[in-house]
Amino acid sequence: MSEALIVAQQVFIMFILMVTGFILTKANMIKEEAVPVLNSLVVYAAGPAIMIQSFLVDFSMEKLLEMGVALILAVGLMVIAIAGGMLFFPKDHIARFSVVFNNCGFIGIPLVQAVLGEGAIFYLTILLAVWNLFSWTYGITLLAQDRSWMSLKKVLTNPATVSVGIGLLFFLTPLKMPQVIQSSLQYIGNMNTPLAMLVLGYSLTHADFGRILHQPRLWVITAVRLLIIPLITMAVFCLVPAQFAEIRTTMMIAAATPTGATLTMFLGMLHKKSSSATLIISLTTLCSMITIPLILALASILWGM
16 A cells, blocks of 8 residues: 555645646736747656666676566557457547546656656657557557557657657667766656646646546546546556566556546647637646546555565
């Protein structure tokens, strides 16, 4: 149960940061033109810095085995989410995308850091690489309803994949990164959580909460994303041996995160409009402040953590 309490505390900290972003936006101190810059800092600097750091460990066969287990669980997590989306929303592409592609980077990284420490980001980074592979193949095709939008180039050149490639270079070879570079990466990575939460706070200022209350579909999507998918994942992951408990918990934290902003990003790229996209992201983000600690508390009981 201690891990669930740590999660609850970290979620509350993140909520305060998010409210700070909300207040600063309402006070006209975070302007619309600043948000793309903040997003870019997270996506292209802070996030990659954390991912590269996670690979700066000594190579061992045990670590290589853990990488393989993380890869299997990451693929399993994506398959569970895709199957859940198809089961509950067979004809609603926006809803299916919403329950599959969650915010496992923005929210997952600070949570995993707080609960399991820096070392567990190694496992989460494997998931982020798999997540990106699925998003630029299955995800973009789902929203576009056109296979021509699949982009191998985007899979290989997005920040997460490049970061994993750099990290693997140092993990699998005798190369050592200079300490001054490692320290710089740590400083850059420390920006991730506050910047990500400020951006989420900004996005909440654009949510029409009056509409949310009168749209049952949004609450069903939220329930599937934040409760049903994580509960199914939790049940399946009971089969994972106890020796890989840290990897399992990392994936469980990621599975419990809300819908990611990739939904609106892809819709914009495809020149498609959805009045519910921002509402889905806002509602799942707010509700996750309650559901993530509950899911981790239940996992602690079920798995005897």
